[in-house]
Amino acid sequence: MMAENTQTQMRKGILEYCVLLIISKGEIYASDIIAELKSAKLLVVEGTLYPLLTRLKNNGLLSYNWVESTSGPPRKYYVLTTEGTGILNQLDYTWNELSEAIQTAKNVADKQSTNPINLKK
Amino acid sequence: MKKTLNINIGNSIVHIEEDAYEILTVYLNEVKFHFAKNADNFEIVTDIENRIAEMFADIFLVNQKQVISIEDVQSVTSQMGSVKDFQSEEEEQEDVTGAHTSQVKKLYRDTDQAVIAGVCAGLAHYMDIEDRWVRLAAILTVLLGGSGVLAYIVLWVMIPKAETRSEKMAMRGEEANLKGFANSYLHPFVNQSRGVLAEAFELLGRFVNGTGKIIFKVIALLIIITAVLGLISLIIAIVTLMGMWDTDLVHNFPFSIVNDEYFGMVTLGALLTAGIPLLALLLFAVRVAFTSRPINRTFSFVLLIFWITGLGITIYHVAKIFSEFKESAEFSQSTEVKPYSTYNLIIDRTRFFSKEDSTMYNIDPGKYMGRKILTDREDTFDMPRNVSLSIVKSDNERVIMSQNYSSRGKTFEDALRNAQNIQYSFVQQDSLLTFNPALQLKRVSNWRDQEVEFVLRVPVGTVVKISKEFSRYLNAYGYWDCDHEEGSDFTEWLMTNDGIKCRHEAISGTDK
Structure with a gap:
């Protein structure tokens, strides 16, 4: 239960970042975002994405264009705004920091397990 | 064989089986309810509906199908995720939980457990008591003056029959969400009709609804004419009474019962008490005959208030006059x-x-x-x-x-x-x-x-x-x-x- 909770929190934290990352690659349709998120095993159900996209759009990070579809209704294609790009850069920076922090922590833990005396340094 | 419906979802027309439609409706309602507090709820729900429409289109394409079935809806909704999934993934997850559990009961006729037309059973569901007590009360009102017969017929006409699964569930006060649906599939609504009598009345009801509709309308037209004539004569009577205020007529029986000083009020009260039910009957008959709603809810509410006022005035004065016989x-x-x-x-x-x-x-x-x-x-x-x-x-x-x-x-x-x-x-x-x-x-x-x-x-x-x-x-x-x-x-x-x-x-x- 404890692990599950933490996992959810972690996923939730990076979901937004990942969505921005995916969109930053170019104009993209919501179900393609979903497909990518699914292949990255970040998204369990699709329904969660729509509120997130709407929120990001309302915060000015995203905008969308209606594009006519050959089969069915017109689709929303999302793009990053300049503000979104800025935020994404900040998030990139933070992510690098975080991953370094985790890497360090892991390395420390590894070394600790092999050589506990190192910790005192 | 199953009945199918045409629905418009995400601006595309989809053929869907009836039971699948019910589940989808419940699902979308849950979703709408979930996002109701969200400022962008309309946009989110539209996005979700569009996506579902797209998934349906895929299903048609991939499976070479023409109709969406329950299984399709289930696969789509599981892919989209239930409201619970949304809750666990969102920041504001605490605000929705409690409000969703209490389902408001709705009054329907329960034809599955009907003796005549399911009015009593429906009332019993609505009031959450055993149907036998309602039936007992109904029989008593029939025996005591027979007012129950009229009431039964009126209720029969007024209360809709619980036809679909979600209506039956609303009738029983079960939650009309996916869990409730699963329940209702596990414990299906068995037709426990009490034999020949209910069947006969069911047939009668169908007759009245179908071929008998014309007869019904003719009766309604007759009622309209009668009620209009009644109203006109009532108004004439009242105007005449008002006009004869000071002449000798008011000193003749039965007008001489009423004290002079109450006369105006009693006349008004009597006009309201007698006229409004007549008017209501007229409007109801108009509704039956032309299948249109002649007045809106507010107006009928105002009428009800006027009637109660009239009744109050009448009762007050009748009581006052009665006291003079003490x-x-x-x-x-x-x-x-x-x-x-x-x-x-x-x-x-x-x-x-x-x-x-x-x-x-x-x-x-x-x-x-x-x-x-x-x-x-x-x-x-x-x-x-x-x-x-x-x-x-x-x-x-x-x-x-x-x-x-x-x-x-x-x-x-x-x-x-x-x-x-x-x-x-x-x-x-x-x-x-x-x-x-x-x-x-x-x-x-x-x-x-x-x-x-x-x-x-x-x-x-x-x-x-x-x-x-x-x-x-x-x-x-x-x-x-x-x-x-x-x-x-x-x-x-x-x-x-x-x-x-x-x-x-x-x-x-x-x-x-």
């Missing part, structure tokens, strides 16, 4: 009648001109004062029958007429005053006893059950000849009870030791 008082006086061996009892239709007569016939009273008029009416119409005479045996040789005047009033004094206001008497002219045709009041007052009871005491052996006209005023012995000569205007009676008897019978009795 106490009764009577006084008697006795008059000695000159003894004769034979008496003739007749009604005198002549009477002196009264002030009311002069206003009623528009005659100058100064000119005709003191003259007699002949009433041509069989009975004056002012009051119910209120004069009676009985003839009993006198203990001595004296002939006595006791006159008993009684009335009702708010207090004993009032009642007595009302009794003293009665004017009724008889006149003796040798053996001829002449009575007034009806009691009159010395001054104009309301009808308070004023009554006159005369008792004539005569010694044994006295013959009393009662005119045909008079016998109507007699207690217990009528003109037709006693043999009389053909064409004769009176019957002859004889006072015996056992009381008064028809003379022929009394004589033939003593002969034997």
